[in-house]
Amino acid sequence: MLEVQHLSITYTVGAGSFPAVTDVSMKLYPGRVVGIVGETGCGKSTLAKAIPRLLPEPPATIGGGRIIFRGTDLVHVSKRQLPMVRGTGIGMIFQEPLNSLNPAYRVFDQVAESIRIRHFREMGYVKSFQGGEVPFDYSKRPTETVSSSLTKPFLPAGTAGEVVRDRLRSRSDYRREVLEYLRLVRINDPETILDLFPHELSGGMRQRIMIAMALSEKPSVLIADEPTSALDVTIQAQVLTLMKELIEEVQTAILFISHDLGVIAETADEVGVMYAGQIVEYGPVAEVFHNPRHPYTKALLRAAPNRYKSEGPLSAMAGSVPNLSRLPTGCRFHPRCPLVQAVCREKVPTLDPIDGAPATPGVAAHASACFFQKEVPNLP
Amino acid sequence: MGRNPSDLILFIGKRLVQLVPVLFGVILLTFFFTHLDLTNVCNEWYPHAGGATIHACEASVNQPLLNQFFQYLVNLLHGNWGSDVYGAAVYPAIAAALPATLELVFASLFLMVVVGIPLGVIAAQYSGRWADHLVRVFYLSGWATPTYLGAVVAAVFLGPLLGLPSGGYFSTRAVPFPQYTHASILDAMLAGSLPYTVDAIDHLILPATVLAFINMGIATRMTRASMLEVLPLDYVRSARMKGLSEFWVLYKHALRNALITTTTVLGITAGGLLSGTVVVEEVFQWPGIGQYAYASIGGGSSVPNFAGAIAVVIIFAIAVVAANLIADILYGVLDPRVDWR
Numbered sequence: 001m002l003e004v005q006h007l008s009i010t011y012t013v014g015a016g017s018f019p020a021v022t023d024v025s026m027k028l029y030p031g032r033v034v035g036i037v038g039e040t041g042c043g044k045s046t047l048a049k050a051i052p053r054l055l056p057e058p059p060a061t062i063g064g065g066r067i068i069f070r071g072t073d074l075v076h077v078s079k080r081q082l083p084m085v086r087g088t089g090i091g092m093i094f095q096e097p098l099n100s101l102n103p104a105y106r107v108f109d110q111v112a113e114s115i116r117i118r119h120f121r122e123m124g125y126v127k128s129f130q131g132g133e134v135p136f137d138y139s140k141r142p143t144e145t146v147s148s149s150l151t152k153p154f155l156p157a158g159t160a161g162e163v164v165r166d167r168l169r170s171r172s173d174y175r176r177e178v179l180e181y182l183r184l185v186r187i188n189d190p191e192t193i194l195d196l197f198p199h200e201l202s203g204g205m206r207q208r209i210m211i212a213m214a215l216s217e218k219p220s221v222l223i224a225d226e227p228t229s230a231l232d233v234t235i236q237a238q239v240l241t242l243m244k245e246l247i248e249e250v251q252t253a254i255l256f257i258s259h260d261l262g263v264i265a266e267t268a269d270e271v272g273v274m275y276a277g278q279i280v281e282y283g284p285v286a287e288v289f290h291n292p293r294h295p296y297t298k299a300l301l302r303a304a305p306n307r308y309k310s311e312g313p314l315s316a317m318a319g320s321v322p323n324l325s326r327l328p329t330g331c332r333f334h335p336r337c338p339l340v341q342a343v344c345r346e347k348v349p350t351l352d353p354i355d356g357a358p359a360t361p362g363v364a365a366h367a368s369a370c371f372f373q374k375e376v377p378n379l380p
Numbered sequence: 381m382g383r384n385p386s387d388l389i390l391f392i393g394k395r396l397v398q399l400v401p402v403l404f405g406v407i408l409l410t411f412f413f414t415h416l417d418l419t420n421v422c423n424e425w426y427p428h429a430g431g432a433t434i435h436a437c438e439a440s441v442n443q444p445l446l447n448q449f450f451q452y453l454v455n456l457l458h459g460n461w462g463s464d465v466y467g468a469a470v471y472p473a474i475a476a477a478l479p480a481t482l483e484l485v486f487a488s489l490f491l492m493v494v495v496g497i498p499l500g501v502i503a504a505q506y507s508g509r510w511a512d513h514l515v516r517v518f519y520l521s522g523w524a525t526p527t528y529l530g531a532v533v534a535a536v537f538l539g540p541l542l543g544l545p546s547g548g549y550f551s552t553r554a555v556p557f558p559q560y561t562h563a564s565i566l567d568a569m570l571a572g573s574l575p576y577t578v579d580a581i582d583h584l585i586l587p588a589t590v591l592a593f594i595n596m597g598i599a600t601r602m603t604r605a606s607m608l609e610v611l612p613l614d615y616v617r618s619a620r621m622k623g624l625s626e627f628w629v630l631y632k633h634a635l636r637n638a639l640i641t642t643t644t645v646l647g648i649t650a651g652g653l654l655s656g657t658v659v660v661e662e663v664f665q666w667p668g669i670g671q672y673a674y675a676s677i678g679g680g681s682s683v684p685n686f687a688g689a690i691a692v693v694i695i696f697a698i699a700v701v702a703a704n705l706i707a708d709i710l711y712g713v714l715d716p717r718v719d720w721r
Contacts, residue, residue, distance in 0.1 A: 054621060079626075087623025094621075099614035104636045104716060117623050197716040210618070217623065 007065035028253035035268030091219030204235035283366030293368035462687030481668035491592035500603025523597035606638035647707020651700030
């Protein structure tokens, strides 16, 4: 569905350049959630925004690698084609719900706009991004009833099968569909919310509307960049439950980015642990969290406050995230690593599969970028 | 929340009530400035009049100033704006001239909006690059042009070059239809005459363009500045992420918010445009209030007309206040976060 291969992104500010993301690879599949976890400044948001090419370039530059979506490399897609990828192809839920809605338009207008974009592309009124290959077997045509079409993926015109040219939808058609999506994200009293402006809504409400907007375009790939971090714990739980339900309903490939290990453990199928712009460990969630094979993952898990045990002080990791302009040689984690040896200072470890990891087809194998991955389980 | 149409009517009503003291102040100041420092007024006001007029004038001038002001105010409220040296009433002259001026002002305001605002968007979109610099050169050269120079250059060189008329209202002095509104395009359209409508538009192009070119800088610069403020915001990014093309992101999502500040500034400028009309109307022989003002203060070879001059100042003051009022209302309408109360 979406494949990121050896992606590197550099920020150039003045004379200095900062490698924010270095050599990151991953694969997303429909109906599966890949989580990315890491500390602030490890490059996870940069990665999220780089995939739909949303980073302002300059200051950011894609130094190398490929972002393969529907068989086309997004790194080399023209500026004119990029909007066609966004929305229906790759959707995104942002970190800042408070400012992500346009203050000048009512909720209805903003959600209806998303639906209209998808509708126009489905009907072939405007061009949509085709890419080099057809991702799904689109043998079914879009049906008239809205509710049943909620769960169907976006259908670009002309990919396969017959395209239905229907009448232009009226405002009440859009109103009905907007209401469906507002109900989908569990908004109480959607008829009233519809006519309100963003500043009249709470943070949780705005985030739900952002989610409704992203979902209403039926993206093949959905990137959720810390969708719950700005919310209260109670609303966070609600939004998470909602997203989990939606992942099951709408078969979308999801990239879920968070600094919260608990949130990732609950939502993701696979997880990548990022440190200083690199993925240091990757694998199925249960594997990575119960049997970490990178000292950084181990330390990160140990530093997370445990809800069930209250004895003893919280453990903090020694040292701090390295400055991106002065990265350590060799393994980027070596100054903070308890297992450090001479080789760590000289050679860069690659993301190698763990010996004996179960090789299930379609599921990424557990891998770690550490020379001493076998010794990690022995760490305290 | 406080945004239903009845609240808007109340909001406008309140602003209108606030207008009353402002207008009173303007009339007060204008009256006293024109009446305080004159000696031997009557001979200056009525240089050609006979003894009877002079005597009547002196009888009124010798009254205490407050009484004179009260008398003027009462007359004004009765619709009597005084009369000029030859005894011609001021009011009909102004009533005929004002629509022509408003026509000119609205035409140039229209040009400022349809040309100046997109230029500001383009400048912000390519900020720091050559398109931005080109736009800046354009609006700064307008800003730096003295009104008289721009008007004369346009009338003398641009008019013949483009084949556009550079004087008057219509090509013929006598127009075969009644001028109900005294706004040339409107009159021609009311008469249903296409050739005269085209002729009226032809006559409007040069003066409106000069007025717009000189004042456009403020619209462009404000749009550019507020667009640069809006463009890095999160909701512009989410509009882009929806899959909208750059055109809709800029003009529907970003400009809609940037316009809130631009509108306010444009409203204030609209009042200022009137002062520009004095020179432009004189050069282009546009029969508007600017030309009347020029004649009233003794411009050219005309005899000073004090009642007329006071009337023009009051009209200009009303126009400036009204423009600000409209900008205020538009601000409330454009920004949904403003409560109408």
